[in-house]
Amino acid sequence: MESPESAALRSRVFEVLATRFPSATLVDRADLLGFTVDGVKLPLIDYSRGIRNPQLLDATLSVVSSADGPYGDEQVAPGVWRYDFRAGGSGGDNRKLIEAHRLGVDIILFRKLRPNIYQAVYPARVAHVDEGVGQVLVTLDDLVSIADHTPSVVERRWAEYIAKHRVHQPAFRGMVLRAYETQCTVCRFKHAELLDAAHITADANEAGDAVVTNGMAMCKIHHAAYDQNFLGITPDYTITINGDLLAEVDGPMLKHGLQEMHGAHITLPRRRAEHPDRERLSQRYLEFSLR
Numbered sequence: 001m002e003s004p005e006s007a008a009l010r011s012r013v014f015e016v017l018a019t020r021f022p023s024a025t026l027v028d029r030a031d032l033l034g035f036t037v038d039g040v041k042l043p044l045i046d047y048s049r050g051i052r053n054p055q056l057l058d059a060t061l062s063v064v065s066s067a068d069g070p071y072g073d074e075q076v077a078p079g080v081w082r083y084d085f086r087a088g089g090s091g092g093d094n095r096k097l098i099e100a101h102r103l104g105v106d107i108i109l110f111r112k113l114r115p116n117i118y119q120a121v122y123p124a125r126v127a128h129v130d131e132g133v134g135q136v137l138v139t140l141d142d143l144v145s146i147a148d149h150t151p152s153v154v155e156r157r158w159a160e161y162i163a164k165h166r167v168h169q170p171a172f173r174g175m176v177l178r179a180y181e182t183q184c185t186v187c188r189f190k191h192a193e194l195l196d197a198a199h200i201t202a203d204a205n206e207a208g209d210a211v212v213t214n215g216m217a218m219c220k221i222h223h224a225a226y227d228q229n230f231l232g233i234t235p236d237y238t239i240t241i242n243g244d245l246l247a248e249v250d251g252p253m254l255k256h257g258l259q260e261m262h263g264a265h266i267t268l269p270r271r272r273a274e275h276p277d278r279e280r281l282s283q284r285y286l287e288f289s290l291r
């Protein structure tokens with residue numbers, strides 16, 4: 001087990017982190033290097049290495065994957081990333097990374113999207129260690145079970161394609177679904193296969209678009225209804241159904257699936273920092289009301 005001192009500091013780091021930078025937000029390099037916990041400086045990334053092993057912690061605190069590098073950042077499945085060992089086998093920096101897997105502690109994955117711009121993905125785990133090949137798989141906490149396998153060639157090619165073409169989108173779905181505990185924010189439907197991460201607003205800044213606070217987990221029906229402005233969500237998190245639709249008489253999907261949702265509140269993520277952004281909701285609600 002992780003020592004009590006190490007565990008206490010780690011959990012404190014995550015508390016402070018959640019307050020300052022919600023999961024999936026973009027963070028500046030300077031803020032990561034200047035990070036403080038209760039007045040004590042504790043950089044979240046290393047100055048020159050892609051792994052951060054603070055002396056006070058028994059195991060790794062964070063790793064950096066580079067989406068702007070020549071190989072993309074090798075997301076091998078939604079919410080699962082590959083991280084290559086630093087040279088030196090199972091010793092040196094890698095020892096604490098292997099330790100993070102053995103102890104099952106939370107770590108942070110920083111995806112470097114552009115020079116000096118990182119996306120914080122956490123809480124994450126080291127789900128799989130391959131000492132022979134010299135790599136680990138890092139995954140969002142609740143995906144640990146599906147990550148514990150070695151990626152196939154097909155998975156890797158697919159991941160490379162995704163990394164090349166849409167650097168940040170695959171992570172978005174995983175993070176939004178995790179924040180909403182895999183349920184539709186409107187109707188609480190719970191089957192991941194039929195859930196999407198709906199965007200609230202499109203953003204000129206592509207990476208800014210993919211933050212958790214610009215997303216809501218929705219089932220396919222409610223996502224489509226939201227995108228078509230049949231269903232609106234106010235900045236106070238109230239569901240509004242389009243007036244024409246409210247007046248219509250039809251079968252059970254219309255009645256129970258849409259009309260009865262009118263005036264209800266959406267189900268919010270447990271963490272306040274991951275609640276949908278009110279500014280974006282308000283901008284988007286305006287579009288809905290003008291329909």
Ligand SMILES: [Zn+2]
Binds near residue numbers: 186188219220221
């Ligand atoms: Zn739904």
